[in-house]
Amino acid sequence: xxxxxxxxxxxxxxxxxxxxxxxxxxxxxxxxxxxxxxxxxxxxxxxxxxxxxxxxxxxxxxxxxxxxxxxxxxxxxxxxxxxxxxxxxxxxxxxxxxxxxxxxxxxxxxxxxxxxxxxxxxxxxxxxxxxxxxxxxxxxxxxxxxxxxxxxxxxxxxxxxxxxxxxxxxxxxxxxxxxxxxxxxxxxxxxxxxxxxxxxxxxxxxxxxxxxxxxxxxxxxxxxxxxxxxxxxxxxxxxxxxxxxxxxxxxxxxxxxxxxxxxxxxxxxxxxxxxxxxxxxxxxxxxxxxxxxxxxxxxx
Amino acid sequence: xxxxxxxxxxxxxxxxxxxxxxxxxxxxxxxxxxxxxxxxxxxxxxxxxxxxxxxxxxxxxxxxxxxxxxxxxxxxxxxxxxxxxxxxxxxxxxxxxxxxxxxxxxxxxxxxxxxxxxxxxxxxxxxxxxxxxxxxxxxxxxxxxxxxxxxxxxxxxxxxxxxxxxxxxxxxxxxxxxxxxxxxxxxxxxxxxxxxxxxxxxxxxxxxxxxxxxxxxxxxxxxxxxxxxxxxxxxxxxxxxxxxxxxxxxxxxxxxxxxxxxxxxxxxxxxxxxxxxxxxxxxxxxxxxxxxxxxxxxxxxxxxxxxxxxxxxxxxxxxxxxxxxxxxxxxxx
Numbered sequence: 238x239x240x241x242x243x244x245x246x247x248x249x250x251x252x253x254x255x256x257x258x259x260x261x262x263x264x265x266x267x268x269x270x271x272x273x274x275x276x277x278x279x280x281x282x283x284x285x286x287x288x289x290x291x292x293x294x295x296x297x298x299x300x301x302x303x304x305x306x307x308x309x310x311x312x313x314x315x316x317x318x319x320x321x322x323x324x325x326x327x328x329x330x331x332x333x334x335x336x337x338x339x340x341x342x343x344x345x346x347x348x349x350x351x352x353x354x355x356x357x358x359x360x361x362x363x364x365x366x367x368x369x370x371x372x373x374x375x376x377x378x379x380x381x382x383x384x385x386x387x388x389x390x391x392x393x394x395x396x397x398x399x400x401x402x403x404x405x406x407x408x409x410x411x412x413x414x415x416x417x418x419x420x421x422x423x424x425x426x427x428x429x430x431x432x433x434x435x436x437x438x439x440x441x442x443x444x445x446x447x448x449x450x451x452x453x454x455x456x457x458x459x460x461x462x463x464x465x466x467x468x469x470x471x472x473x474x475x476x477x478x479x480x481x482x483x484x485x486x487x488x489x490x491x492x493x494x495x496x497x498x499x500x501x502x503x504x505x506x507x508x509x510x511x512x513x514x515x516x517x518x519x520x521x522x523x524x525x526x527x528x529x530x531x532x533x534x535x536x537x
Numbered sequence: 538x539x540x541x542x543x544x545x546x547x548x549x550x551x552x553x554x555x556x557x558x559x560x561x562x563x564x565x566x567x568x569x570x571x572x573x574x575x576x577x578x579x580x581x582x583x584x585x586x587x588x589x590x591x592x593x594x595x596x597x598x599x600x601x602x603x604x605x606x607x608x609x610x611x612x613x614x615x616x617x618x619x620x621x622x623x624x625x626x627x628x629x630x631x632x633x634x635x636x637x638x639x640x641x642x643x644x645x646x647x648x649x650x651x652x653x654x655x656x657x658x659x660x661x662x663x664x665x666x667x668x669x670x671x672x673x674x675x676x677x678x679x680x681x682x683x684x685x686x687x688x689x690x691x692x693x694x695x696x697x698x699x700x701x702x703x704x705x706x707x708x709x710x711x712x713x714x715x716x717x718x719x720x721x722x723x724x725x726x727x728x729x730x731x732x733x734x735x736x737x738x739x740x741x742x743x744x745x746x747x748x749x750x751x752x753x754x755x756x757x758x759x760x761x762x763x764x765x766x767x768x769x770x771x772x773x774x775x776x777x778x779x780x781x782x783x784x785x786x787x788x789x790x791x792x793x794x795x796x797x798x799x800x801x802x803x804x805x806x807x808x809x810x811x812x813x814x815x816x817x818x819x820x821x822x823x824x825x826x827x828x829x830x831x832x833x834x835x836x837x838x839x840x841x842x843x844x845x846x847x848x849x850x851x852x853x854x855x856x857x858x859x860x861x862x863x864x865x866x867x868x869x870x
Contacts, residue, residue, distance in 0.1 A: 284650060334835055340649070341596065342834055345791045348784075349830030352823035360821070473780075480654040510676075514665030521643075521658040528647045 243507030254385025256502045262391055262460065264498025265398035269453035270471055271478040271490040272405060273446030279485030280422040280442045283332060284340060286347035289472025290354040291447050295320040295454020296463050297362050300369045303458070309372035313397075316455035317448045324447025328440050336439075351468070358465045367463040375459070394456050401452060406487060418442060422485065477516060481523045483533025492531060543717050550709045557705045561698060570701050571769075572813075576805055577708035578765035582782075583789040583801035585758035588715055590787070591795035592724065593751045594731030596649065598783050599656030602640075602663045603633050603756040605778025607763025609667065609674060612773040615684045622689050626764055633760030634753050641752035645745060657780055664778045679774035684767060694768060704765045711758050716798055718754065727751050792833060794840025803842045 246252035274288045299316040303309065327350065335343045375390040409415040421428045421438050429435045461467070478497055482489025500519055504512040523531060561570055582604050589595045610632045614625040644655045667674045674680055686694040694700050718724055726747050730737045738744050767773045776782070785808065793804025815825050837844050 278650075331831075331835065338838070341590070341787060341791055341795075342838070344787070345830055345834040348788065349827040349834060351827075352830070353827035356821045356823035356827070360824075476654065477658075480651065484650060510669045511665055514662055514669065517658040517661040517665065521655060521662065524647065524651055524655045524658070525643055528651055530651070 239509060240507055243503065246503070246506050249384070251384030251386075254383045254387065256506070257499075258385070258387050258391050260495070260498035260502035261395050262498070263501050264495040265395050266453050266457050267471070267475055267478050267497060268402060268491050268494035269398055269449045269456070271475040271482070271494055272402065272487050273449035274475050275479040275482065275485055275487060275490045276409075276449075277442055277446045278479065280418055281332075281336070281439055283336075283343050284347075285332075285443075285446065286344055286472065287327065287350045287354065288446065288450055288475065289468030289470075290351050291320050291324060291450035291468075292454045292457070292471050293358060293463075293465070293468035294323055294354065295451035296369075296458045296461070296467065297358055297367075297454070298451065299455035299458040300362070300367055300463060303369055303372070309374065312372075312458075313452060313455040316458075317451040320451025320454065321444040321448035324450075325440050325444040327447075328443035329436075332443070333436065333439065351472075354468070355465045362463075362465075364465060369458040369463070371459050390459060394460075397452075397456060401449065402487075402491060405449070409487065474516070477520050480530055481520055483530030486530070486532035489530060489532030543713075543720075546713045546716055550713045554705060554709055558702060561701060567697070570697060572809065574701055574704045574765065574769050576809060577704040578762045578769065579785075579789065579809065580802045580805045581708050581711045581762035581765070582759045583786050583793075583805050584712060584715055584798075585755040585762070586783075586786040587790045587795055587798075587801045588719070588755045588758070589751060590790060591800070592719055592731065593727050593748065593755075595645065595748065595752070596653045596787075597644075597656040597752075597755075598653040598780065598787070599658070599660030600755065600759055600786055601780065601782030602656075602660035602778060603637065603759035604763040604766070604782055605660075605663060605667070605773070605775075606636055607633055607760030608767035608773040608777045609680060609763075610760070611764040612680050612684050612767045613673070615686075616680070616682065619685060619687070621687060622694065626761075629764055630757050630760055633756050633763075637753035637756030638749070641749045641756070645748040645752055657783070660778065660780055660783060664775060664780070667775050667778055674773075674775075677775055680772050683771045686768075700768060704769070707761055707765060711761055712802070715754075715758060719798065723747065723750070788830075790840070792840055794843030794846075796839075797842045797846050800840050800842040804840060807841065 246256060270288060270292050273291070274285055277283055277285045277288075295316045298319045299312045302315040303312040306312065306315075331346055331350070332343065335346055371390060375388070375393065377389055380387045380389060380392070407415075409418060417428065417433055417438060418441075421433075421435055425435050428438075474497060475494075478490055478493040481496070482491070482493035496519070497516060500515050501512055504515040508515055527533075557573065560573065582600070585603075586597065586600045589597050589600065607629055611625055611629040614620060614628055615622070618625070620628075640656070640659050644652055644659070647655055668677050670676070688694075692699050692703060694703060719727075726737070726742055730742065730744055730747055734744050763777060766777060789804035789808050790801045791804070792807045793802065794800030811826060811829065815822050819825050833840070839847075
C-alpha cells in the first residue's frame with residue numbers, strides 16, 4: 238500500500254488532472270464495450286463472452302485500415318462496420334442456435350470463439366505486440382489544464398465516446414427502432430406476434446454491439462498495444478461494469494464505467510498491487526447493497 | 538434416477554480403488570501416475586462444482602476460490618506449524634467451510650447471473666489478497682520451498698506411489714460422500730429448489746439454508762481437491778485461485794455432462810487429455826480446442842456422458858417397446 242503517493246497526488250491539481258484524464262480514457266473505452274454487452278444481455282438474455290474478442294478485432298481491423306489508408310476517420314468507421322459484420326454473422330450462424338438453452342451452453346459457444354478469434358488474430362497479424370501509432374492529426378503538443386498534461390487525443394476519445402453514447406441512448410429511447418428493441422427485451426414472443434422479425438432484430442442488436450466494440454477497439458488502437466489476448470482483460474472489466482450498472486442498463490454502464498475508471502486510475506497510485514482487488518471489492522459491495530446492480534431492475 | 542444404498546457406492550468405490558491401485562503395477566509410467574493424481578484433484582473440484590451447478594442450479598463463477606484456498610491453507614499449515622498431515626487436512630477443510638459460510642451467506646440470496654458474478658468477485662478478491670500479502674503467500678511467485686511431509690500411519694507422501702494411492706482414496710471417498718449426499722432428502726430438496734425455488738419456499742422449505750449448506754459442502758470438497766493439487770506440485774500458486782480455474786471447472790462439467798453424477802469426472806479426463814494432447818501436437822491450441830468446443834456445444838448440445846446415457850435410455854426404451862409390440866395392437870402405437 239502506498240497511501241502517501243495517493244495523498245501527494247490528491248494535493249496537487251496537476252496530478253489530479255492527469256489521473257482523471259487517465260480515468261476518463263479507461264472509463265470511456267469500457268463504456269463503449271460494456272454498452273454493447275449490456276444491450277445484448279438486455280434484449281437477447283445472452284451473456285456474450287466473445288465481446289472482448291470483438292474489441293480486439295476492432296483494434297486489429299483499425300491497425301490494418303490505418304496502415305492502408307492513413308485516414309483515422311476511415312479507420313474508426315471501417316473498424317466499427319467490420320466488427321459489426323462479424324457480430325452479425327456470429328449471431329446468425331452460431332448464437333441463434335443456442336437461444337433458450339442453458340446459459341452455460343451459450344457460454345461454451347462463446348468461449349470456443351474466444352479461443353478461435355485469438356488464434357485467428359495470431360495467424361493473420363502475428364503473435365508479437367503491435368502498435369498503430371498516433372494519427373498525424375493528433376501529433377501536436379499536449380494541452381495543459383490546471384498544470385496537468387492532457388494529450389489532445391484523449392479529449393478526442395472522450396468526445397467521440399460521449400457522442401456515441403448519446404446517439405445510442407437517443408436511438409434506444411426516442412426512435413421506433415429503439416422502441417421495438419425495448420419491446421423485444423420485455424416480451425419477444427409478443428413482438429414477433431405483431432409481425433416483427435425478431436431474428437433480424439437480434440442480429441441487428443448483435444451488430445450494434447459489435448459496432449460499439451469495434452469503435453472502442455479503433456479508439457484504443459493508438460494508445461494501447463495490440464496483442465492477441467487483449468480482449469480478455471477488457472472483457473472481465475466490462476462485465477464488472479455491466480454487473481455494477483445493472484445488466485441491461487446503458488445509463489448504469491456509463492456510471493459504472495466512470496467509477497471503474499476512477500478506481501483503476503487513482504487506485505493504481507494508492508494500492509498498486511491491489512487495484513484489481515479494489516475493483517472486485519467495489520463490485521461485491523454494490524451487489525451486496527443492491528443485488529441487481531445500481532440501475533438494474535428486479536427480474537421476476 | 539434410482540436410489541442406491543451407501544453400501545453399494547462403497548463397494549463400487551472399493552472396486553475402483555483396486556483397479557486404480559493395480560495401474561502402477563501394470564503400467565509403471567510416471568506420466569500416467571501424475572495424470573491420475575491431477576485427475577483426482579480436478580475431478581473432486583469439478584464434481585463439487587456440479588453439486589452446485591447441476592443439482593443446485595447455482596452457477597458459480599468463483600468456485601476456484603475454494604480450490605486455491607485449500608491449496609494455500611494446507612501448504613501454509615504444513616510449512617509453518619509442522620503438524621501431522623491428517624490434522625492439517627482437517628483444519629484446511631474447516632477453513633474452507635468457514636469461508637463458504639461467510640461468502641455463501643452473502644451470495645446465495647442473489648439471482649443467477651448476479652450470483653455468478655458476486656462469487657467471481659470474491660474469488661478475485663482472494664486472488665488479489667494472495668498477490669498482495671507477499672510475506673505470507675509469496676505473492677505472484679507462489680508459495681515455494683516445498684511442503685514438508687512427515688510420515689503418518691505408515692504413509693509417506695514423499696513417495697510418489699503413496700501420494701498416488703492417497704489421492705485416489707481421497708477422490709473416491711469424496712465422490713462417494715457427494716453421491717450419498719445427493720441421495721439424501723437434502724439432495725432431493727436441493728434439486729427441488731433448482732427446479733422451482735418459489736414453490737419449494739411455499740412448501741415451507743428454508744431455501745436460503747439449503748442453498749447455503751450446498752455452497753459450504755461444495756466448498757469443502759473443492760478444498761480437498763486443492764489439497765491434492767498442493768501436494769502434487771509441492772506448493773501453491775496464485776493461478777490456483779485465479780478465475781481461470783473456475784472457468785475450467787465450468788468447461789469440464791459442460792464437456793462431461795451436468796445431469797449425470799459422473800459427468801464431471803468424464804469431463805476431467807477429456808480436458809486433461811485435450812490439454813496434454815493438443816498442446817503437444819499443434820501450434821494452434823486455441824483454434825483446435827475452440828472447434829472441439831463448438832462440436833460439443835452445437836453438435837452434441839450437451840456433455841458426453843449425458844449423450845451416452847440418453848442413447849442408452851433410448852435403446853432400452855426401444856427394446857422394451859419391441860418386447861411389448863407383440864401384445865400391443867398397431868393402432869395404439
